[in-house]
Amino acid sequence: MTITLNQGLLDSIQSIAFKELTFKELHLSKLHLLHLLGFLLFVVSSWKQNHYCIMLSNLRKKKANQIKNTDYYIPDGDLFKFISCPHFLMEILIHVSFSMMSYFSNIPLLSLLLFVITNQLISGFLNHRWYKNMVPSYPQERRAVIPFLF
Template sequence: MPAVLAAAWALLAAAFLAALLVLRRQQAPARRPGGGISGLFQDLLRYGKTKSGRGQRPAWLRRLQVPKRWFTHFYVVSVLWNGFLLIWLFRAEFLGGSLPSWIQHCLTCTNIFPSAHEHFSALLVLLLLWLHSCRRLAECLWTSVFSNGVIHIVQYCFGLGYYIAVGSTVLCQVPTDVRNGKELSVQICWYHIVGVTMYIWASLHQHRCLVILANLRKSKSGKVISLSHSIPFGDWFETVSCPHYFAELLIYVSMAITLGFHSVMWWCVVMCVLFNQALAAVLSHEFYQKNFSSYPKHRKAFIPFVF
């Protein structure tokens, strides 16, 4: 299972990279927007505001879309699934319990860590992932103001499965003895502190940026007054168009650090997040530049001063 997951994440990262390269090289569509292979490709990549302005899409494509506000479902699934895994792993770590047999059956027992005490890293990363999902769920419910944008049903299904796969990937980092119920001591390492600190820093900035986006559609009293798009300013928006995507990448990098840098499987996840978020950022950056003539020229799409 770990080898399969690692290969799947690597292939997924390669697919997102290929899509990004095709998108960057693609000139004006040779066919009517929304039609043919090019239209299907664009429809699979774009969501929300980046789908607008591309002409009338065929009826069969419109049937394959769901409201963007259904993003909330991703985090509901993540909170439930990764919370379940967190409880079982906590029991195995501190109470001498073992993971359910069906989970152990799915995970080939491989001891990823070079030293026994580093089993705590997996528990810590799973906790960070669960907290991240809880925060994003709360933001979807009480902070973000969703427009009438849509996402493709394939994107929706991918999002539902994504956090299940991510949680399972973290579980693959757990050494064999912990899975079988051997209680081990906790030892905090320097990279745990660095990783958690970076996680908190990136999470705070991501939340601030999401609040900035939400406030563009609210009055000073907090009432929603518009669903239109405006140019955001403040925090990391001063340097990039999509700082919340950049913060998402940093959050996953922080988890790689918390795992001790050496988990190849998790770095495959990071690469997947990198290219996925870069792809979404390029599309959003394109939208802002196309629709706002006064859009700041110095802003990059995704990574400050770089890309």
């Protein structure tokens, strides 16, 4: 199988992917509210995602950081009260923040965002369904990834 690309497409890809940035282009006066909100969303979502992953790993650990057993436990607290996979929601928000900082105009970032949303919603749904099937006491009102919706 051979893939051929025309020279114009290759030039476009090269100009986007390998463009040298100068300090003039990175001047602080070019920052806008959407950049700042996107950056703030990125920082908070990344921190919360790490927090939720630590909460999940601590369900199986003793105080000395050793795994106490391989049983499954129901996480509780914070967003775990409302959804099964808050770490998946945070992953989606991290990618939303990237698109925000590009004014939702960067096609590759929007494509990545669409993929991440699809992937995380499907994975969250499958995790949620597994929990409901395997753990009889699992809270029935809890949603998969998006509080009160999905």
